[in-house]
Amino acid sequence: MKNGRTLQQLGAELQRQREARKDFITDTRHTDFKARDNGSATISLDIKGQRHNFEVDELAHKQIASRLQIPYRYYQKMQAEQPELLSQNVNTWLEKAPERRMIRTLDGSVRAFLSDRYRRLDNLELCEAVLPIIKDMAGAEIISCEVTPEHMYLKVVNKRLKEEVATGDVVQAGFVISNSEVGLGSVKVEPLIYRLVCKNGLILKDYTQKKYHVGKQVDGDSAYELYSDETLRADDKAFFMKVQDTVKVAADETKFAMAVDKLRTSMDIPLGKDPVKEVELLADRYQLNQNERGDILRQLFMSGDNSRYGLLNAVTAASQLASSYERATDLERIGGEILAEPIPKSSRIINITPVRALETITA
Secondary structure (H helix, E strand, C coil), rough: CCCEEEEHHHHHHHHHHHEEEEEEEEEEEHEEEECCCCCCEEEEECCCCCCEEEEEEEEEEHHHHHCCCCCCHHHHHHHHHHHHHHHHHHHHHHHHHCCCEEEEECCCCCEEEEEEEECCCCCCCCHHHHHHHHHCCCCEEEEEEEECCCCCCEEEEEEEEEEECCCCCEEEEEEEECCCCCCCCCCCEEEEEECCCCEEEEEECCCCCECCCCCCCCCCCCEECCCCHHHHHHHHHHHHHHHHHHHHHCHHHHHHHHHHHHHHHHHCEECCCCHHHHHHHHHHHHHHHHHHHHHHHHHHHHHHHHHHHHHHHHHHHHHHHCCCCCHHHHHHHHHHHHHCCCCCCCCCCCCCHHHHHHHHCCC
């Protein structure tokens, strides 16, 4: 599992972000988008008679393009080659199809372009709700945590809930709590399997619990700033109580036992005669880049295990080498997707000498 921040470092950064962020509700007719020759762009808002300019982050660009139904590859082409044309396109559709949007900013940049009904469930408040629950869990420990531009993650293991998949191959039950402040999904509590022999994490596809960011529509005409005040806290109290209840039962013994059974079954499912081809098929299915393909193939070869169990462990081992914490978590979820695949009719292991895989790696 990829290392992130310490819990203390995470808390400090979340507090800093709370103090630095600003959220606005605006009519799109009152915004002005300007792309520049260097590939950057700004959004200008008229707030109480004054113009405020904000840089536009990559995610916000994607959300603007999606909302205005501009194909993103064309959006990027205009951004790189014809910034004036991009400005004209965006401003035209903001004017011709007006609506109210929530614009979330951090450190002077637009980080999200969202619906005015988006319910702001902030990372710091989520931590304040769930950390006491985790602390009271016997054997629970946060083994990794991080905040990225897209999500916050808390990865928890219950050291008292463990099983052997095979002799000496011990796994522990756990769960992942994640949240996005920028519109990339709901608050999630996902089951986690932690393999002690290699410290890999596998996020299970089944049994995930979600709570969505949907709130009441905000009224008003011109742009104005939204505040995190006591009223907002009161509105979110019931929501976070439900999240707390979900966390309390996240490391469920019955579900953990079922997952361990699946892992044992996966040990008897062969990949086939060509492990290189299996990795290529996996890469195409999940849009893995060349570095990720190579890392997975190396891990598969070094393990000498040409079963489905070997493949999912190769993927989760490769997650530790991922370019970012966000991508590492994606790979841990892909490991869970592999585990959830249907069992083929034949489950006889074929012993394959992984010479071809070695030749491909060193070529």
